[in-house]
Amino acid sequence: MTAEDHSASVYETIAPPSGARDSGVSSPMTDSSAASGSGVVDAGATSVDQIKQFTQQFTQHFHAPILANNGHFGSTTAESAASTLVRSTGALSDSEIAEARGCYLQPAPFGEAFDALNSSHLIVLQGPQGVGKRTGAIVLLREVTEGPIRTLSPAVSLDELSRFTYQADHGYLVLDGEWDDRKVDTEFMWRAIVDRVRTSGAWLVLTRRASPSRIPRAVATFDWIQPDVDRVLRAWIFQSRGTVYFDKIADIEDALPTEFVLADLRAVAERVSRGEPPESALSVFNASAELRVREWFDSPHTRREILEVTTLCFLGECGQREFESGLELLLAVLGEILAGSEDAPSPQPGCDVLPQHRRTLADETSLIHLTVEFSTVVPRRILRFKDDAYRHLAIADLWARMDVRFWNAVQVWLTMAVKNDDGAFDSHAIADALSTLAVMCCDEVVEEYLEPWSSGRDGWECQMAAALVLSRLSASENLAPTALRAAVAWATDGNHQQRTTAGLACTTLLGAVFPEEAAKLLWHNITNGDGSPVQYLLLANLFVTLSKSPEGADVVLTMLEKRFIDPQSRKYRTLAALAIVDILAAEDTWTERSAVFEYLINHPGQIVVVARLWTYALRHRPTRSAAVNALLDGLATLSNFARDPNNAAFDLGTALAEAVPARERRSLRHDIEFRHTLRARQTSSGSSQRHPSSTTVRALAAALDAADD
Structure with a gap:
């Protein structure tokens, strides 16, 4: 198990999908017959129209338009909600590590934790949220190694950690993990993890909430606490303004609530450093509002x-x-x-007063x-x-x-409100409230709302609401692991509707925070499903969501390329091709533009990867026609909004020419021009199909020709 595939084992496919789509079936994104459906969940079926309904609702609340600038790959002027979130897994950047180390004050257990990590290569930090476990773990790892630091999935199991391929001099971090310590072989698993990490020459720090569950003595466990408040305030204020505002520290300490997280304390220090009075800066804690309520x-x-x-x-x-x-x-x-209970109101005979509640x-x-x-x-x-x-x-x-x-x-x-057919009540507002309730009692939200809603028992509207709640939970650093674990459980052990609900959640902020895990989960649904176009559409929607974030969409592209070319995954090659062509054909619901072309505008360095994927779909006969149509749709996007679409088309044509074997370039050009001509005739006869300008198509064709010169 490698770092790239560490979460894949959660979604291992045991046998080929019995109901996989026949290799001659066209892509679900371009097959109009696949888009039929009444909108009612029947016998476990979910329609493409229902997925589009959810996507439109999610997009309206979270996505901002992505605009092309001059039609050249490499610039954008808009941001989306997904782009403001931090990936919770993957390699930490130098800036993230520097931010954690900047002005860090060691809490009391830090020294012992460092010694234990340095000697045994694995430790566990436990404590409530907000005490600085994540920051402490990053600082500890950087103290023992100068190598890369990678955050693993919070859904990773002890068995997976014991089989993981750790790299020498690398640091690994699991945040807010939950492990079943009741199993007989738990102690053996922990010892196996310690031995594997130490033998590999790597370092691993795990964090979790304080728990009475047992961890073997062989694993050093530390109860993490906040550093001294006075020292923290002095360090943070001094960093910005020297000692100018040190006289405000006593006032801040006196007014602090009994419980708080370090992030809020830092916000207070930053506001005081800007000259804000302590009483105003302390509004971060909402003390007056809390008293009023x-x-x-x-x-x-x-x-x-x-x-x-x-x-x-x-x-x-x-x-x-x-x-x-x-x-x-x-x-x-x-x-x-x-x-019938003692709390029931007693009737008042003879009282005929109409109440004036307003x-x-x-x-x-x-x-x-x-x-x-x-x-x-x-x-x-x-x-x-x-x-x-x-x-x-x-x-x-x-x-x-x-x-x-x-x-x-x-x-x-709330179940009745969500199921309401006339849309009188906002499911997004309900999801917001439930994510707030989860802060106080996560088990209540998961067991009483998410489990029944995700199962399809209460209908499609409740499935969508369950996915929205997971999306909201993912926006919280402390609750995001819970959201991921719920989605993984539904995908691996749930019924058909729960697998679909998990897939829906993966296309939201959950996918933006955990892109690798979301991509693997959706691929699991594809390879273990019945060939439904819904699962392919969900993976394409994940790409659309990730294409708006600073990084992440490359995870989907890399995964599908690996599945397509890996000899050991040959039996799933057609499934990978169908998934690829769906991504290439996907449109941004907000802008109604080609998502992959917008992605290339934001990430020009990915043009070679995208061209290779297009080549796989073009050279795979069952998906060639759909891939050509997707290419023409993308060129239509360029023709309609780019100031210089021909240069952009030529860039893509050059990348395609490098990816397509020389003997097939002429055939590809013929198919593109033939389909373009056919679409032009259909457009003139009233078809609503999008049609790129002839000059844009010729620019791409010219790049294919230039490669043969």
Whole structure:
């Protein structure tokens, strides 16, 4: 097992797929017959249209347009949500390592941890989130080796670590790992890992949350703690402004909350260094908002008032009618669950007063604010919290105060809201709230929401919502490993719908944070599936997502190239070709442009790799026609938005000419020109098929000819 393939073993294919698509079937991206479907999950089937529905919803919330600049490969002017995330696996860059080491203050266990790592080559750091385990691990690894440092998947098992191929002088890091210590051979596995790492001349640091589970004495384990606050503040402030603001440190320390993470403390130090008063800088901790929410909950409130706050917590800001509809539904569900209990409201005979609930909904004592927005043609009444911080604080208070009957009602209510056919409730807002709830009780979210929703039991809308929750969890450094482990479990041990839900999640922020694992998971679904075009489309969508991030899309391209040319994977060559042509044909849902051409604009150094993949699809007879169509679609993208499309087309043609054997270049040029002519006739007869300009096609053809001169 090599570093490149360390996570592949989770998705090992035992036998060839019995239902793989016949080699003569065209690509699902270009086969219109594959796009049929009623939109209803039936017998485990998911349609291409459903995948496109999810992609459009995700794109609207996370992706920004990617613009071409002058039509040349190598420049872009827009960013996407995916580009702001940090990859959680793979090799750490020099800048990441330098950032971790910069102004680092060693906590008390650091010296002993260094000695143990230096002698045994493997240690475990454990402790709650926010104490600096990741930074400490990076600094420790750099202290013992000048070689590359690579972060492995948090879903990696002890068995995989014991078989992993470690490189000499390399450092390896597993963040927030979870291992089943109940197995009989656990101690043997740990000893095997220690022996393998030490024999390889490598170093391995694992981190995990504090746990009562056992780790053998042969593995040095350290309870990691935060460094001294006074020393941290002095070091961080001194780094920016010397001793100018040292007199503010005492005020900061006095006002710190009981529990905090180092990242927030650093933010306070940076704001003070810029001259901000301590009381303002400390707003990072939302202390005043926390006090306001706690005081509200400490006061007596009616059931309706509690549920008003609950409704806004989980539905997010929304129109007044949508809010009240959701509230009434929650009141009905909770009332049914509490019926007959001592908490059920007693009827009041003779009371015929029509309640005026809106009068107190957003009064001066409420956490809720009613505003009127004029951003649309018709002014719209919107309900939101008076302070954005109230939302996650209120969810935390609800979890701390309410019992299982309340949360059973919330689960039933949210499932009904997500399944609502008229789209009255925003699944993205619900996913946001559940990711916040996961901070307090991750098991509640996984077991009561994600597991049933992902299984297809509650319909396609709930499957999409489950994927969105995993996406939101992936945006949190602390919860991202949980999201990955859930997706892996669904893909390897779940039913058909759960495998599809895992695939959906891989096309979101989960894939941006864990690109290698997402690509391997989707390939696992392809090779172990029934040949459904859905799985190929999901892998293409992962490429689209990764093409917007600084790095990551190359993972998909490299994996497919390896699968196509590897003699040991010959039985999957057609599957790899079908996946390649789907990627080449994929469009960015937001811009409606060729995703691979936009990728080349952002990453010109990948043009040779892309050309090789195009060559594989062109030379593989079952996918040749689809590959030619994808190429013409891409050239149409250049023709429509690039200032100088001919130069860009010539660049790609040159790369293709180098990848295609000389004896096949003339045949390729003939097929491209023939299909271009045919499409021109279809366009003139009313076809909606995109058509590149003749000059752009001739520019690519000229590059093919130039290679023969």
